[in-house]
Amino acid sequence: MTHQAVRVGSLTLKNPVLTASGTFGYGLEFAPFFDIEDLGGICTKGLSLAPRPGNPPPRICETPAGMLNAIGLANVGVEAFCTEKLPLLRERGVTVIANIFASSIDDFVTLANRLDREPGIHAIELNVSCPNVKTGGIEFGRDPHLSGEVTAAVRAATRLPLWVKMSPEAADLAAVARACQDAGADALTAINTIRGMAIDPERMCVRLANRTGGLSGPAIRPIALRIVWDLVGLVDIPVIAIGGIATAADALQFLLAGAHAVQVGTASFSDPVAPLTVAQGIRAFCEHRGLSIDDLIGRARTSATS
Amino acid sequence: MTPSHPPSAPSNQYRHLRVPLLRRESVGNAYHVLSFEVPDGLPADPGQFVMVRATTWGNSPLLPRPMSLLTGGTTPEILLKVVGEGTLRMGRAEPGELFSLTGPLGRGWRGPHPARQPLLVAGGVGIAPLLFLARELASSGRRPLAIYGGRTSRDLPFSDDLEEVAEVHITTEDGSRGLRGRVTDVLDDLLTPESEVFTCGPDRMMAAVADATFARDVPCQVSLEAPMACGFGVCLGCPVPAVSGGYLYACQEGPCLDARRIAWYPPTSQRGAR
Numbered sequence: 001m002t003h004q005a006v007r008v009g010s011l012t013l014k015n016p017v018l019t020a021s022g023t024f025g026y027g028l029e030f031a032p033f034f035d036i037e038d039l040g041g042i043c044t045k046g047l048s049l050a051p052r053p054g055n056p057p058p059r060i061c062e063t064p065a066g067m068l069n070a071i072g073l074a075n076v077g078v079e080a081f082c083t084e085k086l087p088l089l090r091e092r093g094v095t096v097i098a099n100i101f102a103s104s105i106d107d108f109v110t111l112a113n114r115l116d117r118e119p120g121i122h123a124i125e126l127n128v129s130c131p132n133v134k135t136g137g138i139e140f141g142r143d144p145h146l147s148g149e150v151t152a153a154v155r156a157a158t159r160l161p162l163w164v165k166m167s168p169e170a171a172d173l174a175a176v177a178r179a180c181q182d183a184g185a186d187a188l189t190a191i192n193t194i195r196g197m198a199i200d201p202e203r204m205c206v207r208l209a210n211r212t213g214g215l216s217g218p219a220i221r222p223i224a225l226r227i228v229w230d231l232v233g234l235v236d237i238p239v240i241a242i243g244g245i246a247t248a249a250d251a252l253q254f255l256l257a258g259a260h261a262v263q264v265g266t267a268s269f270s271d272p273v274a275p276l277t278v279a280q281g282i283r284a285f286c287e288h289r290g291l292s293i294d295d296l297i298g299r300a301r302t303s304a305t306s
Numbered sequence: 307m308t309p310s311h312p313p314s315a316p317s318n319q320y321r322h323l324r325v326p327l328l329r330r331e332s333v334g335n336a337y338h339v340l341s342f343e344v345p346d347g348l349p350a351d352p353g354q355f356v357m358v359r360a361t362t363w364g365n366s367p368l369l370p371r372p373m374s375l376l377t378g379g380t381t382p383e384i385l386l387k388v389v390g391e392g393t394l395r396m397g398r399a400e401p402g403e404l405f406s407l408t409g410p411l412g413r414g415w416r417g418p419h420p421a422r423q424p425l426l427v428a429g430g431v432g433i434a435p436l437l438f439l440a441r442e443l444a445s446s447g448r449r450p451l452a453i454y455g456g457r458t459s460r461d462l463p464f465s466d467d468l469e470e471v472a473e474v475h476i477t478t479e480d481g482s483r484g485l486r487g488r489v490t491d492v493l494d495d496l497l498t499p500e501s502e503v504f505t506c507g508p509d510r511m512m513a514a515v516a517d518a519t520f521a522r523d524v525p526c527q528v529s530l531e532a533p534m535a536c537g538f539g540v541c542l543g544c545p546v547p548a549v550s551g552g553y554l555y556a557c558q559e560g561p562c563l564d565a566r567r568i569a570w571y572p573p574t575s576q577r578g579a580r
Contacts, residue, residue: 025540033322053545053552060533060543065365067535071542074553218365246365269535270359270370272322272408 004283006040006293008238008260009186011123011161013040013095016255016293017279020242020265021046021099021125021165022071023216024275026085031092033272039279040261041095044081046127048101049111051077061198061207066217066244067266068196070210073101073130073137078111082118090120097163099125101137105150109157116158124160126150126185129167129192130214141167141176141192148179155184163240166190168220168227174234187238189263190231191224217266218244225253232258232298246274248281255282258298319349320538323407324361327399328381335460336388337431338397341381342407350378352438353414353529353562357537358384360395361404367392369535370408374434374506374561376464377441378410385463387431411537415439415504415527415562422502422525424450426472427489427515429507430461435529435562436506437464437471444471451475451501453492455511459483490514497522504562505529509570516565526565532556546570 004015019027021043027036036042054074061068076084078100089096098115102108108126115121128147130137140146151164164180166173168191177188193214198207224243231239238261241254246267254262267274286292329341340358348356352375359370371392373384388397399405415435418424424443426436433454443450452472456462459482468474475492476484485492489511497503497518505515506529519526532544537557545553546560547569554560554567 023540029538029540032318032320054542056547057545057553058533058543059545060535060541062367062369065368067368069535069541069543074542074545217368266368266535269541270368271406272536272538 003292004279004286006260008240009161011186013261014038015040015279016261016282017251017275018043018097018240018261018263019268019275020263021127022069023265023268026076026081027089027094027096028085030268030272034276035092037093037095039095039275041097041122042089043097043099043125043263044085045075046073046099046101046130047075047078047081047111048073049078049107051075051080056209058207058209059213061213063196063198063215064219066215066219068198068208068213068215069193070208070213072210078114082114086118086120095122096120097123097125099127099165101127101130103137105153108150109153112154112157112160116160121160123163123186124154124158125163125165125189126154127165127192129165138167138169141165142170144170144172144175144179147176148183151180151183151185161186163187163189165192166227166231167192168194168223173227174230177231177235181235181237185237187240187260188231188235189240189242191220191227191243194220194223216244218246220244221250225257228254228259229257229301232301245278246271248278248285251278251282252285252296255293255296256298256300258301260297320409320411323348324404325407327401327403327405329401330397330399332397333385333463335458336397337463338386338388339376339383339463340386340396340399341383342405344380344382344407347380348375348378348382348407348410350375350382350410351414352442353412353435354378354410355412355537355561356382356384356407356409357411358396359392359406360399361406363395367395370406370537371396372411372531372534372537372557374438374529375410376434376438382407385431385434408537412557412561413559415529416564417502418443418504419502419525421500423498423500424448425496425501425503426450426452427493427503427505427507428452428454428468429489429511430456431463432506432508432529433464433468434506436504437468439504440468440471449473451496453477453489453496455489455507488514490518493518497524499524503527512565513570519565527562528565528568529562530556530560530568
C-alpha cells in the first residue's frame with residue numbers, strides 16, 4: 001500500500017483529495033454515505049460573520065456537462081458552525097478547512113480571529129472569488145492590490161495555514177497570485193466558478209434570478225487545468241486544484257500538472273461518494289504503477305508529449 | 307408510516323445505491339413508471355423522494371433528478387412525466403440499466419390527523435406521493451376522499467389504482483373523463499370543517515387548492531417541486547420563500563410542507579400586499 005499523504009505547506013493531508021466549498025455542506029450531510037474522515041479534508045460552505053439567507057430562487061440550472069449556481073453564500077454563520085457543526089467534525093477526526101467570506105477586510109480579520117481559537121480547524125481558505133454576491137468576493141480576487149491586502153490582514157490574524165481561492169476572471173491572475181504569495185498565503189486554490197448565463201427560450205426569460213451564475217462541473221475542467229498549470233509555474237507555494245474533477249483520471253491530470261492536492265466539487269451532487277472514489281482511484285493508480293503521490297506531482301511538466 | 311408520530315426531522319438514513327432498473331411501463335401521455343431492484347429495501351414514508359440518475363448518462367445530463375416515490379420497499383417505484391432531457395432518457399431506459407438512487411430523502415406527509423377526513427388533491431404526475439399516502443391510509447383501514455385532475459383522460463396515470471383505495475372525483479380540462487373543469491371546481495363541495503388536505507400538482511393548482519383551504523380554515527399540506535442538485539441540503543438550490551422570512555429548503559423542510567408556511571401561497575386577502 002503506497003503512502004498517500006501529501007504536504008500542503010505545514011499541513012499534512014491523509015491523501016490529496018479534498019471537497020470543494022459549497023458542494024459538501026458542512027461535511028456531516030455526507031456521513032450517511034461514507035466515512036468523511038477518510039478524505040484528505042473538507043472545505044466548508046463559505047462562512048460569514050452573520051448567517052446569510054442567500055439569493056432568491058431560481059438559484060441553479062443545469063448546462064451542458066455542468067451547472068450554473070447563484071446561491072449567494074447562504075450559510076449558518078461562523079458561530080453556528082463553531083458550536084453546532086465543528087464539534088461533530090472534530091469527534092470524527094475530519095481535517096477541516098474553513099472557507100470564509102466577508103465584504104470588508106475587517107470582517108475577514110474578525111472571522112479569522114474567531115476560527116483561530118477553535119480546535120479542529122486545520123486551515124482557512126479565503127474566498128475572494130465568489131461571482132454571486134454584490135460586494136466582497138470577486139471584487140477582492142480580481143485586484144492584485146486588494147487580494148494582497150486581505151491576505152496580509154488575515155495572515156496577521158491567525159496562525160492557521162492560509163489558502164486563497166483564485167478567481168479565473170482576474171485580468172492579471174499572475175499578479176493576484178504573486179500578491180497573495182507575497183502577503184503570506186500558504187497555498188493557492190484554483191479555480192472558483194466562471195460566470196455564465198442561461199436563458200429559457202420557451203419562457204423567454206433568464207433562468208437564474210441573479211441573471212448570472214458560476215459555472216462548475218466537467219465543462220470547466222480544461223480551463224481549470226490550464227490555469228493550475230500556469231499558477232504552478234508562477235508561484236513557489238503549493239497549488240490546490242479544483243474545476244470539474246469527477247474521477248481519479250481527472251484528478252491525476254491536475255496532480256501531474258503540479259497541483260499538490262485536488263478538490264472534488266460538483267461531482268458530489270451526481271455521486272455523493274465521488275470524493276472517496278477519486279481518492280481510492282488515485283491510490284490504485286499509484287499502487288499499479290509503483291509510484292508515490294510525490295512522484296506524480298508535476299510529472300507532466302517535464303515529460304515529453306505522448 | 308406511523309400517523310401518530312409524524313417525522314420531525316428529515317431522514318438521515320438516506321443511502322446512495324446503484325441498482326438495476328427492474329421494469330419500465332408507459333402509462334397514458336408521456337408518463338412512465340420505473341421500478342428498481344433494491345434487495346434490502348428502501349424504507350420510505352409517503353411523500354419522501356429519491357434522486358435518480360442513470361449511470362450511463364456520463365456528463366450530460368449531469369445532475370440527478372428529484373422524484374417522489376410511488377412506493378418504497380424492495381421494488382421502489384417512481385412515476386415520471388417526460389418534460390426534459392433527464393426524464394426523456396428515463397422514459398427510454400431498459401430493464402437492467404444501472405441507476406444511482408439516493409434516498410429516501412426529505413420529509414414526507416405529516417399526520418394524517420386521526421380525527422380529520424383526509425382529502426387528497428392530485429394534478430397529473432402529482433399523483434405519486436398521494437397514491438403512496440392513500441395506500442398507507444388504506445392499510446390502516448381508512449378510505450380517503452380524492453380529487454384527481456388532468457388535462458385529458460390520458461393525463462390521469464394510476465387513476466384505477468387510486469380508485470381502489472380512495473373515493474375519487476375525476477376532473478379533466480377537456481371533459482374527456484369525469485367532470486369538465488379543474489380540481490378546484492370540485493374542491494369547495496367536498497371540503498368540510500373536518501377535512502385535512504394533501505395536495506401535489508402544478509404550482510398554480512396547489513396555490514388555488516391552498517387558497518380554498520385557507521378560506522375554510524382547514525389544514526393543507528403541499529408537496530413541492532423545486533430544482534435541486536443534491537437532495538440532502540448541500541447545494542442550496544431549492545429555496546422556497548417562507549412566510550416567517552428567509553427561505554425553507556424543499557429537500558430539508560419538505561418536499562411536504564404546511565401550505566401556511568410558504569410565502570407563495572398567502573391567503574388571497576394578503577396576496578395584494580406582497
